[in-house]
Amino acid sequence: QVQLVESGGGLVQAGGSLGLSCAYSGHRIFNMYTMGWFRQASGNEREFVAAIIWSGGTPYYADSVKGRFTVSRDNAKNTVYLQMNSLKPEDTSVYYCAGKFMSGSIDYHVGETYPYWGQGTQVTVSS
Numbered sequence: 710q711v712q713l714v715e716s717g718g719g720l721v722q723a724g725g726s727l728g729l730s731c732a733y734s735g736h737r738i739f740n741m742y743t744m745g746w747f748r749q750a751s752g753n754e755r756e757f758v759a760a761i762i763w764s765g766g767t768p769y770y771a772d773s774v775k776g777r778f779t780v781s782r783d784n785a786k787n788t789v790y791l792q793m794n795s796l797k798p799e800d801t802s803v804y805y806c807a808g809k810f811m812s813g814s815i816d817y818h819v820g821e822t823y824p825y826w827g828q829g830t831q832v833t834v835s836s
């Protein structure tokens with residue numbers, strides 16, 4: 710049983726920063742999971758934000774967040790993070806972390822390929 714629990718959402722003014730965390734629990738080693746962050750604004754489809762691949766390498770980012778968001782992981786703590794800087798009102802969404810086992814170097818941006826999802830955390834950026 711895999712469980713992902715996000716934390717760290719909230720309300721912030723435009724230009725501010727927020728950090729999200731996603732804690733993993735399960736029977737497999739966390740460092741063998743590709744972890745992704747996705748978001749879904751009200752009335753919109755879910756979109757890819759960032760991913761960090763289980764096998765290492767440079768993380769991937771959506772163009773809309775590149776240079777502002779940073780994804781990282783601490784395998785000792787079974788946690789993946791999303792640091793969000795220079796936030797904009799259009800970043801307002803529910804943010805979800807997602808995980809998949811030993812996969813993701815090609816389809817890291819495709820939400821349907823992730824079997825495990827957190828409950829989501831609301832991020833609201835005021836103008």
